[in-house]
Amino acid sequence: MTSGTGDHQSRIEPGMQTDFKERMDYGSYLGLDLLLAAQKPLSDAPDELLFITIHQVQELWLKLAAHELDGAIAAIRADELQPAFKSLARVSRIQAQLVTAWDVLSTMTPSDYLAFRDALGQSSGFQSYQYRALEFRLGAKDPRMVAMHKHHPEHHAHLQELLHAPSLYDEALRLLARRGLPVPAECVERDWSQPHVASEAVKAVWLTIYRDTHRYFDLYELAEELVDVEDQFQQWRFRHMKTVERIIGFKQGTGGSSGVKFLKTALERSFFPELWQLRSEL
Ligand code: HEM
Numbered sequence: 001m002t003s004g005t006g007d008h009q010s011r012i013e014p015g016m017q018t019d020f021k022e023r024m025d026y027g028s029y030l031g032l033d034l035l036l037a038a039q040k041p042l043s044d045a046p047d048e049l050l051f052i053t054i055h056q057v058q059e060l061w062l063k064l065a066a067h068e069l070d071g072a073i074a075a076i077r078a079d080e081l082q083p084a085f086k087s088l089a090r091v092s093r094i095q096a097q098l099v100t101a102w103d104v105l106s107t108m109t110p111s112d113y114l115a116f117r118d119a120l121g122q123s124s125g126f127q128s129y130q131y132r133a134l135e136f137r138l139g140a141k142d143p144r145m146v147a148m149h150k151h152h153p154e155h156h157a158h159l160q161e162l163l164h165a166p167s168l169y170d171e172a173l174r175l176l177a178r179r180g181l182p183v184p185a186e187c188v189e190r191d192w193s194q195p196h197v198a199s200e201a202v203k204a205v206w207l208t209i210y211r212d213t214h215r216y217f218d219l220y221e222l223a224e225e226l227v228d229v230e231d232q233f234q235q236w237r238f239r240h241m242k243t244v245e246r247i248i249g250f251k252q253g254t255g256g257s258s259g260v261k262f263l264k265t266a267l268e269r270s271f272f273p274e275l276w277q278l279r280s281e282l
């Protein structure tokens with residue numbers, strides 16, 4: 001092996017490690033053998049590898065987003081807004097990655113997909129427990145979506161735990177109450193397994209903040225970061241719905257739903273409704 005100095009061809013420098021035996025190396029640190037052995041197409045269709053890869057990449061990002069959101073929720077609960085801002089900003093950048101991933105998948109045509117769709121059986125995105133856990137953290141609680149995971153006790157228990165815990169928005173509202181703003185008592189202590197119901201009183205509190213941003217700057221910043229997260233989430237839902245329409249039209253989904261029609265209804269749901277409503281009143 002030639003050394004780096006004076007050799008324009010070689011990219012090896014004198015201090016570079018080239019013998020990894022006995023040492024921690026790149027592949028073992030990252031668990032690459034496991035990671036790269038996990039793409040197992042069931043058919044010979046050339047695009048099945050793309051389909052699996054996109055899902056796995058999305059699930060990896062979902063894992064990191066969940067970790068960051070847990071950090072943000074804990075930080076808000078502890079009245080530490082700076083770390084919460086940092087985590088939430090990261091979450092929306094992760095979501096931007098999730099949104100652009102659809103560009104790659106939408107290169108798959110209907111016939112490319114139909115070549116392996118039957119192999120998927122009844123599996124569907126409904127079974128993505130990480131996606132559901134993210135929705136629960138953001139406050140979109142639905143016990144029926146927990147039941148779907150009853151055959152996976154670990155996932156079921158985790159979703160059950162998140163269902164009964166305050167969401168990111170619940171923690172934000174409790175923070176506003178601690179700051180002396182007139183948040184209704186039922187937003188501060190309630191059965192967290194129910195979704196938050198939009199109220200005029202909560203909208204009025206956010207309006208107070210948006211009308212005097214100097215006085216409430218950190219709460220205003222928190223609100224805008226929440227809006228960023230919901231905005232990105234809706235963009236993901238929209239790209240999913242449009243990609244699905246482009247690939248399977250209005251066919252029924254493998255998970256038993258009406259497909260695109262069902263996915264469109266999700267676009268009407270809001271995690272932080274008052275933050276969107278208040279904008280018409282400023
Ligand atoms: C060819 C590509 C895809 C098609 C045709 C498709 C189709 C569908 C359909 C029809 C549904 C409704 C449930 C059903 O009845 O099956 C659904 C749900 C879902 N899909 Fe996909 N999907 C695709 C790609 C993806 C990707 C890449 C992800 C990312 C992980 C994903 C995640 C989800 C999730 C999380 C749901 C549940 C949504 C909810 O409950 O609101 N899908 N998908």
Ligand SMILES: N[C@@H](CC(=O)c1ccccc1NC=O)C(=O)O
Pocket residue numbers: 055117120123124125126248252253254255
């Ligand atoms: N619901 C899709 C199938 C599907 O997309 C899917 C199947 C197995 C694993 C992940 C999937 N992706 C998300 O919905 C369909 O109806 O074609």
